[in-house]
Amino acid sequence: MENRGTSDIEVFFKPRSIAVVGASPTPGRLGYVVIQRLLNRYKRERIYPVNPKYGEVLGLKCYRSVEEIPEPLDLAVILVPAPMVPGVVEACVRKGVRGIIIISGGFAETGPEGARLEERVREAIRGTGTRVIGPNCIGVLDLHGGMDTFFLPEEKMMRPPPGEIAIISQSGALLSAMLDWAAYMGIGVSKAVSYGNKVDVDDVDMLQYLAQDPETRVIVVYVEGLKPGRGKAFIETVRRVVREKPVIVLKGGRTARGAVAAISHTAALAGSYKVFRAALRQAGAIEAADVVDVFDLAKALTMQPPARGNRVAVITNAGGPGVMATDALESLGLRVPLFSEELQARLREMFPPFYSVKNPVDVTGGGSNEDYRRAIEVVVRSGEVDALLVVALIHPPGFDAGLADIIANTTRGTGLPVVAMSFGGGETSVLRRKLEKSGIPVYETVERAARALWALYRYGRVLGVAR
């Protein structure tokens, strides 16, 4: 696999001119929707519909082929049926197009005939400067004002607000659902890429590019498989990237492939997922359990600093969730250490005797916002913990949404990562919004909050700042 660097990837996100091959004047058709979406973002004179059947599409002059377009072309989006694609790619190469996104399916995923077409595409760009994303993909989305080749209309797939999480995905369908959900949850995204069959541009290329992308702070990768022999390059790339920003990986296809006719024990035990997990660990990537976990972890990693150790203080106003938080943290390899006699004495001095001060600190349902303030102030200065998990159930009379500011103010500038768990509707939703606005991620279960802290600790380990 030749490596042609990352500067040539930029063209997919910020092209100056775009041809849409397979343009259609019929509303609802792919060749219509893509142009319609591009018109929202680009000047009319930057977009060139291509289709020999039509003279005009959406009021734009339609060309017979890319080579007929009078201006230089940065990018071509190809929507035509698979058998026609190699010819179009060859024309694009002759035209000097720098980037091609092949949305069309019908390639290696369908059998040997499709695989031959894919090989012709690979052949057409070999030794040229033209890069290809796809085929069999939905392309790219740049939420900071660039490209959008996602052909799904807004009402089907809402676009998330511009944010700091980049997502690259082998599955276009999963990516669309993730983006729609992120939009619904108000989670910001920087860039999203579906690269389908990876005839050229793959995970390694995209990771290298996103590592240098100033709009991205956390990279999420959904991957089912890597290209044969590309594993070590993947590890090396992730290893470099994680020094700049965290990489969260969601792996599809985890069941063992089974080592057919393996002669040795080792080969029989080396299911592909086990090896993949080991590789992720070696690379310093953070493995997510499912799509919800992806955003849980990404949220924590964009909002909070990495943890410098695994000692967590739990501050709660409810006994049960405090115990459950302790269980969840300990089972993830984090610790909820008993506070020193000295620290316990300091807390005991300020609270009624029935508050628990050992860690978890439980200010009980009879307590107040103010109790959280005093407890957190003492605990963050103790030097006995590396992170905080705050359980905030504001249903009893002494608490309200004002607790959000107290948690934010008492933890700001301490360098300790903080996550919160809050559960309920009503005023709780106000609290949750205020907390996240102040940069404190909130989760609906202590288990999810514990996972978030685990990710912050893992990233601290990866960076070498954690003990």
Add this chain to the structure above:
Amino acid sequence: MSVDRIIERAVSEGRRKLHEHEAMAVLREYGLPVPEVALARSPEEAVEAARRIGFPVVLKIVSPSIVHKSDVGGVVLGLETEEQVAEAYTRILSSVEKHVPDAEIVGVLVQKMVPKGLEVIVGATRDPIFDAVVMFGLGGIFVEVLKDVSFRVTPVSREEAYEMLSEIKASRLLDGYRGMPPRDKEALVDIIVKVSRLMDEVKEIRELDMNPVMSYDKGAAVADARIIVGGRS
């Protein structure tokens, strides 16, 4: 004989599995703690080898036709005298003859008996995506039933090798348990790192098993080794 020569010869004879004395020689070349071995083709040669190597010794059948040596009476442990060695040689051959009448017999391996220790397994294979990967686990039921093993993609650093030891569920056994001493982790890490280097340098090796490796409070010793070379498995 050099590693290349050993592998070349196996391939030219159409063998994918190295004979055990060949596997041991390859491992020795890479600094792994393998016992002294010699191939004998008669009771006299076996006695002669045992005398040179020093007692106690183990005798094992060397035959490409036999996968599980002990199932066919092909292994005799703890031989202390020349008489026992000569007798064991004949016993092995007749037992193998009875179980696998037309087995191709290369000879009998005379191997210095390694003391009993905590049994671990160190292996390596080639993954289609990541190429060489190294595996570590505790021997016996831990690997066979519980599949309690850890993997790393090569090249494996010493730090990663230590992680492999601590990652398995039974790792506490390495720290000493119920009066058993803590094991020499440095020696196990050494084995893992050397296997990683072997796999990266000798691309012809497809699979490798050292099962068991005896782990002691000081040092470790490879008791049994298997190396598969050539095309994809």
